[in-house]
Amino acid sequence: xxxxxxxxxxxxxxxxxxxxxxxxxxxxxxxxxxxxxxxxxxxxxxxxxxxxxxxxxxxxxxxxxxxxxxxxxxxxxxxxxxxxxxxxxxxxxxxxxxxxxxxxxxxxxxxxxxxxxxxxxxxxxxxxxxxxxxxxxxxxxxxxxxxxxxxxx
Numbered sequence: 001x002x003x004x005x006x007x008x009x010x011x012x013x014x015x016x017x018x019x020x021x022x023x024x025x026x027x028x029x030x031x032x033x034x035x036x037x038x039x040x041x042x043x044x045x046x047x048x049x050x051x052x053x054x055x056x057x058x059x060x061x062x063x064x065x066x067x068x069x070x071x072x073x074x075x076x077x078x079x080x081x082x083x084x085x086x087x088x089x090x091x092x093x094x095x096x097x098x099x100x101x102x103x104x105x106x107x108x109x110x111x112x113x114x115x116x117x118x119x120x121x122x123x124x125x126x127x128x129x130x131x132x133x134x135x136x137x138x139x140x141x142x143x144x145x146x147x148x149x150x151x152x153x
Contacts, residue, residue: 013051014101014112019094020047020054021120024063026090030075032097032129036120038072045113083131092136096128099140104147122147 007015025035036044043066047054054062066072080087097119105115119125124147127135135143135152146152 009052010112011098011102012055013048014116015094015098016051016055017044017048017094017116018097018101019090020059020063020066021097022090022093023059024067024072025077026080027063028067028072028074029078030072031077031126033120033125034075034077035072036117038070039066040070041113041117043070044116048113048116079129079131085132087131088136093128096136096140096143100124100143100147103140103144107144107148119147123150127152 021032021035021039024030024039025032028035030038039047047066097116101112101115101119104110104119105112108115108118110118124135124143127133127146128143129136142153
């Protein structure tokens with residue numbers, strides 16, 4: 001199949017998956033790691049596999065379906081309300097995570113969903129989700145190096 005966009009269809013599916021995770025986390029006021037773990041690998045694979053379909057649907061309806069299916073309860077984490085500066089959109093954060101997850105999958109030679117689970121469960125997720133820091137708009141190669149070193153360098 002010919003690639004007519006700037007990135008492959010699967011990269012776009014990963015972008016949507018990460019953006020939906022962020023959207024659900026904001027909507028339920030949970031950390032991204034808590035949201036990812038509540039969704040579980042099976043739902044994450046479903047989102048990733050059907051992202052081209054879900055992307056055409058209303059994101060509120062799609063997110064509500066997964067919130068209900070995974071039994072995600074409302075938490076008290078609200079990095080949007082705590083942000084003192086310009087708030088990145090769920091699409092902005094989806095792009096950050098997509099790039100990092102893709103790099104981790106390639107570097108560690110693992111499946112994309114396994115890389116997604118590793119990244120969101122690593123220390124760097126809380127750093128990216130702190131919108132009062134600069135981590136979410138750092139260079140993708142820097143984020144990868146921090147992830148690989150398991151610390152901010």
